Amino acid sequence: MSYQNANVDNLTTTEISPEPVPAKRSFFAGFTEDIWAVTIGSTIIVAILLLTTLVTGFKLQLPVYQWANTSDLVDKVLSLKNILVILQTGLIFLILSGAAIGLSGGSIRNFAGGFALIYVLAIIAQVIAGNKLVDYYGLEYVIFALVLGLLFGNVIKLPDWMKEAARSEFFIKTGLIILGAGTLFTDIIKAGVPGLLQSVLVVSVVWFVALWISRKLKVDDEFGVILASAVAICGVSAAIVAAGAIKGDKKKLSYVTTLVLLVAVPMMVLQPWLIKVLHMPEIVGGAWLGGTLDTTATVSAAAELVGEKAAKAGVIVKFSQNVLIGVAAFFIAIWWTYRKNPTSQTTEKPGIGVVWERFPKFVLGFVAASLVFSFLIPATITANVGGTLKGLRTGWFALAFVSIGLEARFGDLIKTEGGRPAVAFIGAQLFNVLWTLLWAYLLFGGILFPVPDIK
Numbered sequence: 055m056s057y058q059n060a061n062v063d064n065l066t067t068t069e070i071s072p073e074p075v076p077a078k079r080s081f082f083a084g085f086t087e088d089i090w091a092v093t094i095g096s097t098i099i100v101a102i103l104l105l106t107t108l109v110t111g112f113k114l115q116l117p118v119y120q121w122a123n124t125s126d127l128v129d130k131v132l133s134l135k136n137i138l139v140i141l142q143t144g145l146i147f148l149i150l151s152g153a154a155i156g157l158s159g160g161s162i163r164n165f166a167g168g169f170a171l172i173y174v175l176a177i178i179a180q181v182i183a184g185n186k187l188v189d190y191y192g193l194e195y196v197i198f199a200l201v202l203g204l205l206f207g208n209v210i211k212l213p214d215w216m217k218e219a220a221r222s223e224f225f226i227k228t229g230l231i232i233l234g235a236g237t238l239f240t241d242i243i244k245a246g247v248p249g250l251l252q253s254v255l256v257v258s259v260v261w262f263v264a265l266w267i268s269r270k271l272k273v274d275d276e277f278g279v280i281l282a283s284a285v286a287i288c289g290v291s292a293a294i295v296a297a298g299a300i301k302g303d304k305k306k307l308s309y310v311t312t313l314v315l316l317v318a319v320p321m322m323v324l325q326p327w328l329i330k331v332l333h334m335p336e337i338v339g340g341a342w343l344g345g346t347l348d349t350t351a352t353v354s355a356a357a358e359l360v361g362e363k364a365a366k367a368g369v370i371v372k373f374s375q376n377v378l379i380g381v382a383a384f385f386i387a388i389w390w391t392y393r394k395n396p397t398s399q400t401t402e403k404p405g406i407g408v409v410w411e412r413f414p415k416f417v418l419g420f421v422a423a424s425l426v427f428s429f430l431i432p433a434t435i436t437a438n439v440g441g442t443l444k445g446l447r448t449g450w451f452a453l454a455f456v457s458i459g460l461e462a463r464f465g466d467l468i469k470t471e472g473g474r475p476a477v478a479f480i481g482a483q484l485f486n487v488l489w490t491l492l493w494a495y496l497l498f499g500g501i502l503f504p505v506p507d508i509k
């Protein structure tokens with residue numbers, strides 16, 4: 055009898071047990087990496103704008119990395135005051151990025167440990183690049199950040215806590231939002247028709263030629279699109295945009311970004327030398343550098359070796375290409391969705407919803423920042439906050455390039471698809487150099503248009 059009652063009791067208990075209550079979904083659960091990048095980048099921009107305009111005499115103290123000799127290194131860069139500023143800046147970056155990682159379900163403990171090491175490597179890279187002689191030769195921090203990351207990542211096997219922090223895309227997307235505040239449409243207008251024409255002709259033609267070369271070498275189209283975007287537009291930033299638009303393999307993205315930086319080193323040295331040897335006009339040389347080198351900082355550094363006019367022309371042309379990031383992302387998303395659509399199991403053409411899903415959302419933050427600073431923020435305020443935002447942007451980019459190095463492997467450059475992507479990239483870059491030189495002469499050399507009055 056007691057046995058039956060026990061069974062009845064158990065059955066009753068089983069039948070009336072309430073269904074498990076689903077865990078409450080966090081508000082931040084739907085935040086993607088793009089949304090976090092836009093959120094953090096926008097927060098930094100708005101905070102600097104408010105503090106600069108509302109607090110009289112406010113100027114965020116940023117680390118000093120420039121030094122000419124041992125005395126400068128010890129007294130300025132390695133001084134207690136500067137080290138405290140470096141630590142303070144790193145703490146701000148850690149809090150912002152760590153909050154995103156934690157709220158997205160990542161391990162804050164692992165991220166914090168890995169972040170500390172990546173930040174140290176990023177600081178070392180900036181200190182090396184801050185040397186006067188190194189700066190004179192145009193070797194910027196991105197090169198040293200990549201090399202340090204490559205050396206560290208290829209010598210030891212990365213532990214999980216390090217991998218948690220090596221988030222190159224997240225760091226560079228955040229930096230790109232801040233870059234938008236410095237990419238002004240008013241600067242692009244200064245280049246006039248020649249600058250805009252060169253940007254469109256270089257980006258469009260080089261992109262399709264690079265993709266054609268990739269196909270001829272039997273490199274898959276996913277690789278080809280990322281590679282073509284890096285060569286044609288603006289290097290690592292464009293590669294990340296393209297990879298986002300096609301939902302590309304992160305290993306392929308890491309491969310291309312490593313190539314971009316490795317090939318950039320000889321270009322930064324050889325191109326200014328060729329401009330002088332061939333006695334090119336300064337403006338033509340600057341336009342050539344602006345259309346072929348991959349970052350504004352690289353263009354500035356290389357063009358300074360040529361002359362002041364070259365530096366101004368190069369930066370204006372590079373700004374024109376930077377603005378095309380958003381346009382390129384839109385068209386790549388459409389092209390890949392309608393022409394390739396590798397995930398579709400039907401013959402039905404995908405709709406605009408699929409295009410929107412593929413479109414890298416952080417690009418909207420970049421464009422929005424550019425539009426706001428171009429047309430809504432007074433020029434005096436833009437000038438006041440420009441230096442601070444540039445310094446913070448550099449910090450995010452330094453973290454990104456160290457992470458790229460940590461994620462890459464030297465052997466992959468040869469082993470991946472038999473090294474064909476590397477050959478395709480170099481071939482496309484050679485075409486880019488020659489094609490851009492032709493149009494730099496035609497548009498800035500007084501042949502098709504009067505020589506622009508760049509003072």
